[in-house]
Amino acid sequence: MVVPEVQEVPTRLVHARDEAFRRWRGSTSPRESAVSGLWDEDYAEDEGLGDHMEKAILVLQGIMVLGIGALVLFIRNYLPTYAAEKGRNLATKEDIAKITDEVERVKHGYTEIKSQIDRKHQLRMAALDKRLEVHQQAYWEWVKLLRTVYEPKEVFAAAAVAQEWWMQNCLYLEPEVRAAFRAAYMVATDHHRLVNDHGSVALVQDSWKTISQVGDVLVRAVALPPIAGEGEGIATTKPSSGGA
Secondary structure: OOOOOOOOOHHHHHHHHHOOOOOOOOOOHHHHHHHHHHHHHHHHHHHHHHHHHHHHHHHHHHHHHHHHHHHHHHHHHHHHHHHHHHHHHHOOOOOHHHHHHHHHHHHHHHHHHHHHHHHHHHHHHHHHHHHHHHHHHHHHHHHHHHOOOOHHHHHHHHHHHHHHHHHHHHHOOOHHHHHHHHHHHHHHHHHHHHHHHHHHHHHHHHHHHHOOHHHHHHHHHHHOOOOOOOOOOOOOOOOOOOOO
């Protein structure tokens, strides 16, 4: 078999072929141009979107940094002040509660004291007319006893009457009057003996003081206001013989 001899392609044909290829590459169809334009637009949009995302990320990072800084400043500056103010408010409330409790305690104590005073006053005012009458009777019984101090035969009877009267009325008497009246009728029966026996002057004076002071004690216990001014004190008759 005879192989045909390959003839060499003329140079001008090669150049023509290359020129045609270049022209073909340089001139595209409308479809190819549209596809290429769409690709370029998508690429441009992707590039723009990437730029926007980067900017958004930077903005978010800045916001986060500012937020963290604000939070640090809040914790450092406001929280201690808030805690201190809260503590002061709590202390103020506790102080107010203590003051309120103290005021209530004082008010309760005042109420109790006032109630006790009122009860005592009511007791003192109970049967006031009767008590005044008994003190007047006590004064009269004391005068009769005083008149018989230097009468040995009469003083014992007067002392017995005074003792009987005291036992029947002593609860109506003021405590000081009650004690003074009882001491007077007990001492009265021995006073004349101390004087007649020329005993100790001190004993005679003490005996006479015990008997004679009942009148003044009665006046002080009753303490009636004067009608037309200060009245003169009630004078006790001092015996002419003996005595202090």
